[in-house]
Amino acid sequence: MTALRDWVHALADIGPADVNQIRVATEEERTELARELDILSCDSLKATYRLKSLGSGRYAFTGDLDAEVTQACVVSLDPVPAHIREEFSVTLAPAAALEDEPVVAGDREVSSIADMAPIENDRIDAxxxxxxxxxxxxxPYPRKPDVEFDWVDPKIKEDKGPFAALAQLKRET
Structure with missing residues (x-):
């Protein structure tokens, strides 16, 4: 992923106060996003988020994403515009801590990766x-409204009922 490569925060720049950020993708970043995501276009992308220190090298990354994208219809390949609005909440921790500290729920160990992401190279890659x-x-399957899939395999004959083979034998005799 290279489109939003400049959207990073060094841990040294995150003090005791929260970091509140509003980011709007440039035209170049949106073009690269569309290419990387294999969509027709990313017409807008705005992310509003907060980074908050939780102590012990962990951080909370919360916010929302607002985007306008255009994907290709899986049936007709026509453009299908979509508005995306998503909220997110992720806990970030040093990569070593994610490997060493499994999360326990009740008497069972569960994946520590579920809502956690690693911090690598002393920076948060927002x-x-x-x-x-x-x-x-x-x-994953964008479809233009009122588009139907009407393909029929030309190798399959219409007369394929349970007695089609008997009817064929009758015609041959």
Whole structure:
């Protein structure tokens, strides 16, 4: 993912006060996002988020994403515009902590990756997280309204009922 590569925060820049940020993707970033996500276009992308220190090297990354995208219809390949609005909440921790500290729920160990993301190279990659939120929010099968799939395999004959073979034998005799 290279589209939002500049949307990062060094841990040294995050003090005791929360970091509140509003980011709007540039035309170049939106073009790159569309290419990477294999969609027709990303017409707008705005992310409003907060980074808050939770102590012990952990951070809360919460906010919302608002985007206008255009995808190709899976039936006709016509453009299908979509408005995406997603809220997100992720806990960030050093990568080593995610490997060493499993999360326990009751008497069972559960994945520590579920709502957690690693902090690597002493920086929080907000762009990568926002990219993941947008990617997950896209319709995997966008369909233009009132478009029907009407394809018929030419190799299959119409007369394929349970007695079609008997009817064929009768015609041959």
């Amino acid at each position: 762009g990568s997280l926002i990219y993941e939120v947008l990617s997950a929010a896209l319709d």
